[in-house]
Amino acid sequence: MNIVKTIADLRAAVARARSEGKRIGFVPTMGNLHAGHIALVKKAGQRADFVVASIFVNPLQFGPNEDLDSYPRTLAADQTKLFDAGCHLLFAPGVEEMYPHGQAQQTLVRVPGVSEGLCGASRPGHFDGVSTVVTKLFNMVLPDLAVFGQKDFQQLAVIRTMVRDLNMPVQIISEPIVRAEDGLALSSRNGYLSSEERAIAPALYRTLCEMKTALLGGQRDYAALIAQGQAQLQAAGLRVDYLEIRHAPDLQPADAAAHELVILVAAFLGKTRLLDNLLVDLATH
Ligand SMILES: Nc1ncnc2c1ncn2[C@@H]1O[C@H](COP(=O)(O)OP(=O)(O)OP(=O)(O)O)[C@@H](O)[C@H]1O
Ligand SMILES: CC(C)(CO)[C@@H](O)C(=O)[O-]
Ligand code: BAL
Secondary structure (H helix, E strand, O other): OEEEOOHHHHHHHHHHHHHOOOOEEEEEEOOOOOHHHHHHHHHHHHHOOEEEEEEOOOHHHOOOOOOOOOOOOOHHHHHHHHHHOOOOEEEOOOHHHHOOOOOOOOOOOOOOOOOOOOHHHHOOOHHHHHHHHHHHHHHHHOOOEEEEEHHHHHHHHHHHHHHHHOOOOOEEEEEOOOEOOOOOEOOHHHHHOOHHHHHHOOHHHHHHHHHHHHHHOOOOOHHHHHHHHHHHHHHHOOEEEEEEEEEOOOOOEOOOOOOEEEEEEEEEEOOEEEEEEEEEEHHHO
């Protein structure tokens, strides 16, 4: 696996692969890789001939009081995992390489609608930072396809909308959430949890599963279901940021006629903000 830190070296390596007729697959990450990221890399390897991963902790998507400085940076271990997963090229730029003119004057990509509410409401500017850096990365890598995880469900919707609205020639592929044995969605931020918090954390997925069972059983009073879920999470020791039932394809609030639902949750355990979601297809029941 080749490792490059500059855009010039990245472009040269990708151009070489393309001149050999290879299809380029891309997996953007912020590093501290776990089995969830590796599933994305393997998916890219199934759909493309040349797999590029990026590791960049993007300051533009962090709020002033968020964990930019403490976000885990584990490049050496990440390189080994990427190599083992069949990645061909790692792009690991510094902030200067990505934002040579500073962040304040950076041109932004904003995706209206789907980036508002949910994480967009709790993290103002977050999705502008994500859509901007992903646009830059797409323009640097020029991939045929890119793979994103369903764990960041709203992010995936934002990227799909951006690619559609800006006619970007990139196929977006999604991968299901990879979970620990007790159901907790794998996340780099799980590493922030104390052992007591880690023991509480599976309550998130448990609550989503119970809500899904109720929906499949015919419960249609979404407000009551959400209130019950919130109470359950609070009782377990989590502070709920949001718990919502939305129409999965466009993330609009779910009405009674919606069949493809997604239950989305963000909650704090101490200072750590965890995300999870669960798809519910009422059409098959
Ligand atoms: N458990 C998971 N299953 C599937 N995909 C995942 C999982 N965790 C992260 N991803 C995906 O990996 C890509 C990179 O995400 P990122 O580097 O932010 O990892 P993360 O573990 O989610 O970190 P964070 O704690 O910052 O959310 C995204 O497309 C994200 O959806
Ligand atoms: C897509 C991404 C790599 C952009 O910084 C990030 O938001 C993430 O890791 O999901
Ligand atoms: N996985 C999304 C990146 C972030 O939380 O900033």
